[in-house]
Amino acid sequence: MDLSSLRGIVGEDNVRDNVAELYVYGADASVHQGLPGLVVKPHSIEQVSQIMAYANSQKIPVIARGAGSGMSGHAVPMDTKSIILDMKAMNRILEIKPDDMYCRVEAGVVDDDLNRALKPYGITYPPSPASSRIATIGGEIANNASGLRSVKYGATREYVLGMRLVLANGDIIKLGAKTRVEAAGYQIHRLIVGSEGTLGIVVEATLKCVPIPKYRCLSVATFDQLEKAGDTIGAIIASGAEPSMLELMDDIAIKAVNKTLNMDLPEVEALIFFEADGKVKEAVDHEINSMRLIVEQHGGTVTATSYDLKERTKIFGGRKKLFAALSRYKDGWACTSLADDMAVPYTQMAATARKIHQIADKYGLIMTAYGHCGSGVMHTKILMDPSKKESWDAAKKAVDEIYDFVDEVGGITSGEHGIALSKAPSWKKTHGDMLPVMTKIKFALDPNNILNPGKLQDAPDDWLTATKIRYQML
Amino acid sequence: MDLSSLRGIVGEDNVRDNVAELYVYGADASVHQGLPGLVVKPHSIEQVSQIMAYANSQKIPVIARGAGSGMSGHAVPMDTKSIILDMKAMNRILEIKPDDMYCRVEAGVVDDDLNRALKPYGITYPPSPASSRIATIGGEIANNASGLRSVKYGATREYVLGMRLVLANGDIIKLGAKTRVEAAGYQIHRLIVGSEGTLGIVVEATLKCVPIPKYRCLSVATFDQLEKAGDTIGAIIASGAEPSMLELMDDIAIKAVNKTLNMDLPEVEALIFFEADGKVKEAVDHEINSMRLIVEQHGGTVTATSYDLKERTKIFGGRKKLFAALSRYKDGWACTSLADDMAVPYTQMAATARKIHQIADKYGLIMTAYGHCGSGVMHTKILMDPSKKESWDAAKKAVDEIYDFVDEVGGITSGEHGIALSKAPSWKKTHGDMLPVMTKIKFALDPNNILNPGKLQDAPDDWLTATKIRYQML
Numbered sequence: 001m002d003l004s005s006l007r008g009i010v011g012e013d014n015v016r017d018n019v020a021e022l023y024v025y026g027a028d029a030s031v032h033q034g035l036p037g038l039v040v041k042p043h044s045i046e047q048v049s050q051i052m053a054y055a056n057s058q059k060i061p062v063i064a065r066g067a068g069s070g071m072s073g074h075a076v077p078m079d080t081k082s083i084i085l086d087m088k089a090m091n092r093i094l095e096i097k098p099d100d101m102y103c104r105v106e107a108g109v110v111d112d113d114l115n116r117a118l119k120p121y122g123i124t125y126p127p128s129p130a131s132s133r134i135a136t137i138g139g140e141i142a143n144n145a146s147g148l149r150s151v152k153y154g155a156t157r158e159y160v161l162g163m164r165l166v167l168a169n170g171d172i173i174k175l176g177a178k179t180r181v182e183a184a185g186y187q188i189h190r191l192i193v194g195s196e197g198t199l200g201i202v203v204e205a206t207l208k209c210v211p212i213p214k215y216r217c218l219s220v221a222t223f224d225q226l227e228k229a230g231d232t233i234g235a236i237i238a239s240g241a242e243p244s245m246l247e248l249m250d251d252i253a254i255k256a257v258n259k260t261l262n263m264d265l266p267e268v269e270a271l272i273f274f275e276a277d278g279k280v281k282e283a284v285d286h287e288i289n290s291m292r293l294i295v296e297q298h299g300g301t302v303t304a305t306s307y308d309l310k311e312r313t314k315i316f317g318g319r320k321k322l323f324a325a326l327s328r329y330k331d332g333w334a335c336t337s338l339a340d341d342m343a344v345p346y347t348q349m350a351a352t353a354r355k356i357h358q359i360a361d362k363y364g365l366i367m368t369a370y371g372h373c374g375s376g377v378m379h380t381k382i383l384m385d386p387s388k389k390e391s392w393d394a395a396k397k398a399v400d401e402i403y404d405f406v407d408e409v410g411g412i413t414s415g416e417h418g419i420a421l422s423k424a425p426s427w428k429k430t431h432g433d434m435l436p437v438m439t440k441i442k443f444a445l446d447p448n449n450i451l452n453p454g455k456l457q458d459a460p461d462d463w464l465t466a467t468k469i470r471y472q473m474l
Numbered sequence: 475m476d477l478s479s480l481r482g483i484v485g486e487d488n489v490r491d492n493v494a495e496l497y498v499y500g501a502d503a504s505v506h507q508g509l510p511g512l513v514v515k516p517h518s519i520e521q522v523s524q525i526m527a528y529a530n531s532q533k534i535p536v537i538a539r540g541a542g543s544g545m546s547g548h549a550v551p552m553d554t555k556s557i558i559l560d561m562k563a564m565n566r567i568l569e570i571k572p573d574d575m576y577c578r579v580e581a582g583v584v585d586d587d588l589n590r591a592l593k594p595y596g597i598t599y600p601p602s603p604a605s606s607r608i609a610t611i612g613g614e615i616a617n618n619a620s621g622l623r624s625v626k627y628g629a630t631r632e633y634v635l636g637m638r639l640v641l642a643n644g645d646i647i648k649l650g651a652k653t654r655v656e657a658a659g660y661q662i663h664r665l666i667v668g669s670e671g672t673l674g675i676v677v678e679a680t681l682k683c684v685p686i687p688k689y690r691c692l693s694v695a696t697f698d699q700l701e702k703a704g705d706t707i708g709a710i711i712a713s714g715a716e717p718s719m720l721e722l723m724d725d726i727a728i729k730a731v732n733k734t735l736n737m738d739l740p741e742v743e744a745l746i747f748f749e750a751d752g753k754v755k756e757a758v759d760h761e762i763n764s765m766r767l768i769v770e771q772h773g774g775t776v777t778a779t780s781y782d783l784k785e786r787t788k789i790f791g792g793r794k795k796l797f798a799a800l801s802r803y804k805d806g807w808a809c810t811s812l813a814d815d816m817a818v819p820y821t822q823m824a825a826t827a828r829k830i831h832q833i834a835d836k837y838g839l840i841m842t843a844y845g846h847c848g849s850g851v852m853h854t855k856i857l858m859d860p861s862k863k864e865s866w867d868a869a870k871k872a873v874d875e876i877y878d879f880v881d882e883v884g885g886i887t888s889g890e891h892g893i894a895l896s897k898a899p900s901w902k903k904t905h906g907d908m909l910p911v912m913t914k915i916k917f918a919l920d921p922n923n924i925l926n927p928g929k930l931q932d933a934p935d936d937w938l939t940a941t942k943i944r945y946q947m948l
Contacts, residue, residue, distance in 0.1 A: 099712040100819040173907040177886040179817035179850035183618045184888045190664035211714030238573035240685030283757035343653035345574040376653035412651040433647040444918035
């Protein structure tokens with residue numbers, strides 16, 4: 001690789017090739033680990049364009065990277081010649097237009113930073129994932145990210161009005177509009193959302209914003225049986241209630257939080273958190289009360305309800321810190337993101353949670369069932385001793401069985417975290433008829449296959465051997 | 475063409491080639507007129523697949539047609555060998571799942587029929603366009619349709635969770651999911667929405683539904699100046715209000731309704747209709763009152779407000795029948811859909827309406843400014859004597875000037891009615907960088923260019939000579 005060409009584009013300091021740095025950029029929040037050839041940090045759209053033109057001429061793989069908080073391996077390079085395009089320096093908020101209800105940002109803007117900047121105008125960009133403290137808008141677009149409030153506000157795809165995209169060959173194109181509706185040519189920007197960096201580099205996005213709700217009320221309820229909690233979720237949705245959040249935590253998640261964080265959540269089979277928001281208190285009351293009634297009809301007990309931010313933060317504390325708690329569940333054990341974000345129809349929520357427990361038991365693993373059940377998302381984590389080859393073999397079998405079940409009940413491999421490497425084998429099994437079309441679109445836009453190659457439809461058929469695993473196996 | 479092959483697929487009765495029928499299928503609600511070679515009416519996905527395989531092998535153009543209510547020429551054949559695929563027989567509602575908040579339908583289902591079927595379950599499919607009485611779901615998807623309530627509920631693209639698509643070569647593929655969120659491979663279904671029948675034939679769709687609001691309150695206000703009405707719309711949106719409808723009617727529209735339908739709307743410079751909906755009356759009251767205050771601050775006078783369906787129907791009567799009124803504005807004159815659905819930022823609404831009037835005056839045409847301004851959509855119609863060549867030449871100049879202005883203020887060629895033929899010349903001027911990418915995607919999916927050829931990026935550069943005009947010119 002001709003480093004001087006790239007240094008000529010972005011400057012000496014913004015091209016890194018020392019091994020220590022490359023190592024850091026070889027992993028993300030998934031189980032995978034690779035090693036890139038270079039890290040390049042562009043500061044403008046024109047630089048991205050020039051980098052792509054160069055990479056395309058040399059057929060060098062390019063992987064755009066935001067925070068590296070992806071859980072399926074999106075940002076892990078499959079080829080040691082790869083350029084990691086570190087987008088974090090492109091972090092300018094270009095326009096905030098509260099009167100037109102949109103904002104325009106560079107791809108490296110961090111989600112929480114954007115929402116902090118929008119707040120004084122009374123508006124918000126709502127599809128934020130749990131990692132919003134570090135996640136960049138570009139990464140969220142690549143992954144069609146969503147989070148806690150997607151039951152009411154939807155995912156990233158609902159908010160991307162337009163974008164500027166750098167194509168594989170370096171061409172810069174403008175897509176979409178600034179208006180609420182649009183019917184003006186292929187909605188390519190909607191195809192780019194969720195394409196995991198394989199079709200182009202998102203450099204700028206025009207995002208729909210919504211008013212910040214004035215009131216927010218959160219309740220938590222206990223259930224002595226997981227099935228009752230699952231049925232409650234289905235019944236709340238079926239009732240026409242419009243929660244702004246509807247979260248499940250199973251007994252393993254509860255125990256994890258209590259044990260590692262010294263919390264005192266009630267050790268029942270399941271907790272449900274339900275929230276409503278809005279600008280009129282009567283309406284929020286109405287939603288919360290309707291949901292409370294359904295909870296009680298299904299044998300749940302509401303143990304706390306509050307409008308107050310401080311109290312809400314306390315109520316939600318256990319759920320908020322769950323991921324951290326699971327990571328510290330057992331000394332030496334790892335909390336892995338495998339089969340961790342399936343989406344299933346609401347009516348299948350309870351059965352899916354129970355099935356996950358059965359499969360975990362069968363293979364001697366610890367698995368939780370929790371998540372944004374109001375949007376159909378069932379989160380899990382597989383806790384295991386990562387140093388043992390047997391743990392990984394067991395995890396692999398468990399993952400396969402979980403996905404088979406999810407497919408059986410009409411669910412889908414990934415609701416939130418994307419496919420990339422970890423989810424590709426199972427996803428490919430159930431999406432066979434779609435893969436040739438994806439491949440055709442991919443090659444139409446990236447004929448040299450330089451944009452994040454080896455992911456999605458091109459990912460290896462076994463996630464366990466797709467890359468090195470980033471835990472040390474004995 | 476070998477009729478026996480097609481008759482073998484769909485049966486004798488479902489292949490029509492007599493000229494009288496072909497003539498009817500040569501036009502839609504646009505100004506354009508063509509003539510197809512055949513009309514074929516499939517009754518199943520398998521039949522569509524076989525028809526496409528045959529057409530692809532013979533390189534015969536295929537144009538899927540729903541109600542033919544498109545206003546830009548989507549369903550008008552450009553080649554006399556074309557097959558019109560009449561989708562109206564595929565009109566089964568396959569699933570209604572209120573507990574999972576979705577339904578699954580064949581593409582030929584009529585929008586109002588679907589909503590009638592959903593109603594007993596307390597749910598609705600909200601992006602309905604004004605033509606919902608006849609428009610099919612397949613046509614709405616092809617066009618990314620939206621309507622009166624898009625300011626709150628958005629467009630078709632926000633509701634298509636998944637679909638079955640027949641590709642140009644006859645392959646049948648399944649796209650998307652049944653769940654609220656999804657991050658499982660390219661969102662090809664979102665690309666198909668708005669692709670105007672050029673990438674595949676949508677045969678089945680899984681659609682997100684929402685609860686029917688319990689309360690709906692509509693107000694109407696008069697303004698002595700169009701600018702004040704325009705500014706009010708911007709101020710309502712900027713205030714964080716969440717109208718379920720926000721409509722403008724200018725003086726020409728008011729006069730048209732009064733004159734042709736014997737109504738007695740106040741002959742002011744502008745009317746604004748504003749509506750709120752929800753399940754709690756206090757919240758609806760709050761929205762209506764907030765908007766009323768803004769109206770009054772901007773010099774408007776609220777003349778009626780009602781929750782009652784019958785009264786609301788009466789209040790909205792003039793706006794509802796506007797299109798019919800414009801069509802009968804002057805004996806022998808036509809109401810043409812040209813430059814009829816631009817979208818502009820809210821802050822540009824008043825200026826755009828005024829500009830339309832100026833341009834109409836300049837060219838001796840009659841043009842209204844009205845529409846779903848809450849979503850940024852500015853509707854117009856050009857009223858003229860269609861028998862005179864000069865009218866069309868004037869219309870062409872007016873259209874060009876309007877689109878230049880819309881582009882200048884950050885708006886877009888089409889918010890609702892799509893590009894097809896009528897809007898293609900202006901749209902191509904402003905979307906030059908996107909066209910090569912569209913062409914690449916098009917040829918990746920339809921290498922023989924048989925799916926609705928000659929539209930969008932491939933449309934002729936002059937709409938006036940693109941096809942015959944369906945009015946008799948003297």
